[in-house]
Amino acid sequence: DTAVSQTPKYLVTQMGNDKSIKCEQNLGHDTMYWYKQDSKKFLKIMFSYNNKELIINETVPNRFSPKSPDKAHLNLHINSLELGDSAVYFCASSRRELAGGLMAGELFFGEGSRLTVL
Amino acid sequence: GQQVMQIPQYQHVQEGEDFTTYCNSSTTLSNIQWYKQRPGGHPVFLIQLVKSGEVKKQKRLTFQFGEAKKNSSLHITATQTTDVGTYFCAGNWEGYSTLTFGKGTMLLVSP
Numbered sequence: 001d002t003a004v005s006q007t008p009k010y011l012v013t014q015m016g017n018d019k020s021i022k023c024e025q026n027l028g029h030d031t032m033y034w035y036k037q038d039s040k041k042f043l044k045i046m047f048s049y050n051n052k053e054l055i056i057n058e059t060v061p062n063r064f065s066p067k068s069p070d071k072a073h074l075n076l077h078i079n080s081l082e083l084g085d086s087a088v089y090f091c092a093s094s095r096r097e098l099a100g101g102l103m104a105g106e107l108f109f110g111e112g113s114r115l116t117v118l
Numbered sequence: 119g120q121q122v123m124q125i126p127q128y129q130h131v132q133e134g135e136d137f138t139t140y141c142n143s144s145t146t147l148s149n150i151q152w153y154k155q156r157p158g159g160h161p162v163f164l165i166q167l168v169k170s171g172e173v174k175k176q177k178r179l180t181f182q183f184g185e186a187k188k189n190s191s192l193h194i195t196a197t198q199t200t201d202v203g204t205y206f207c208a209g210n211w212e213g214y215s216t217l218t219f220g221k222g223t224m225l226l227v228s229p
Contacts, residue, residue: 041155041221042219043161043219045217056216090160104210105166106163106166107151107153107161107163107217108163109162110160111159111160112160
């Protein structure tokens, strides 16, 4: 059983289109994340949800809208795609640990969704 | 925001040589995690270090957390081709609720 699964694995689309990526975790974690990995392999946090509530929203264009229907799912919708949105998008989940404040425990990543905008 | 600086960006070694990657934070970390990402794969958790001066070993991998909890290292003894990948450190700071990843060190191992 895959712990964190995301679909689709590959997305090729034209500039200006809208696309969605879905993510589901069966680990019982309260917190889910979206990370963007660019061509230089840099992993940048985009969003973090805890029990369906948004807790982190880094500097991400408004074209990106996450939605968490329940704590096991976190989807990412992207409007008006641009060339610079081409990247691998990773969903992840974790427990939160109390260590000087609540912080992320071990992250479990999905296999990634490679988005190519032409 | 908080950052971890990771060096080197890239290292190419011969099989059997040792390898080390380093992470530094300008402020005290609560803990640090290490991940490995194989080419074409996703990051996979290796370990978490919490205590000042902590040293942990996993077979040929040795992880250290500095006394001041501002730096960490991952050392691989006698690399093998299966060690190929990008190694990331990721820091947690008190008052910040999410991990911040270093830029990673890409390791290539030639047979």
